[in-house]
């Protein structure tokens with residue numbers, strides 16, 4: 001197991017984005033998905049070099065804590081969480097009604113982001129309700145959590161107004177515009193819950209155009225005609241429209257599902273599915289037909305939805321679990337399944353691409369194992385790197401009692417331990 005922890009020296013120069021520069025970090029002996037074993041040098045938040053083992057150095061006089069031994073680990077682009085619910089996260093852990101007191105929301109949102117970060121998600125998109133009882137209080141609390149997490153994880157917020165049409169819609173619209181001025185960076189919500197879903201989508205697209213921000217809407221996608229209208233309306237919008245969790249696509253007849261997939265592809269709409277259970281009622285927990293959508297050319301990302309709130313009290317927020325489910329239940333190859341929580345999810349969030357190659361952002365996840373299939377099957381031990389710095393580390397040790405079977409596998413005599 002790695003035993004070195006980076007301790008960035010104080011007083012180092014700031015990187016271009018204003019964060020302290022963590023200095024140079026050398027990751028040694030990591031396996032890559034293509035089977036190579038390499039050293040990787042990180043500096044100024046980026047990957048500086050990838051070379052054969054022993055070919056790189058951390059600098060002319062390596063300081064202590066500038067090397068991390070990744071022997072036995074697979075090094076991957078870090079996953080991200082494209083669909084979280086920051087205002088209700090972890091609310092199932094206490095009895096009684098959910099508290100929307102700003103200090104409670106901020107504490108839960110921070111803890112949820114740290115949980116997700118421990119799993120490897122160095123960025124997340126968090127849906128937050130605006131209007132109703134909370135007003136803008138929950139959003140303000142999540143934005144404070146976001147600031148406190150700077151340097152550890154990036155959190156972007158989606159403002160979710162309830163109604164945008166009719167008499168109540170004027171208030172919702174004003175609240176949405178205020179939310180964007182306050183710092184929400186994405187327009188969201190649930191058009192299916194508005195008495196006029198098409199009017200709701202029109203309003204969302206108009207506000208998003210005004211502010212030049214992306215759209216991320218909740219829909220069950222139960223009505224193919226309504227979804228086709230939404231896709232047609234969304235088609236021209238840049239920087240893009242995301243829909244999720246689209247569970248009802250799984251229940252459409254094959255022909256209708258194929259036509260819908262083509263319409264979503266033509267509109268350039270991203271679908272974020274939630275294989276771990278989603279964020280709605282229990283009868284809307286399906287995963288849309290991901291292979292059909294991918295074959296039609298739809299970008300499909302996978303998120304985890306709610307994290308231990310009333311709709312999923314056991315939610316884990318683990319992107320590797322979402323990828324595992326796409327592989328085990330939906331027949332995606334491990335590389336395709338991991339793409340849904342990494343490259344495609346990053347693209348959905350408008351984040352730059354990460355590859356384990358020189359010049360790319362140093363947002364990486366090291367997991368125990370030699371191949372991606374191993375990592376998706378079982379991977380407790382993880383080292384998470386954000387902007388060139390180790391930001392989270394989980395080390396698991398499993399011990400078996402003394403037995404002939406353990407001895408037969410050649411496990412170490414002391415403690416019969418292994419690191420999953």
Ligand SMILES: [Zn+2]
Pocket residue numbers: 083084085127218278279305306
């Ligand atoms: Zn949701």
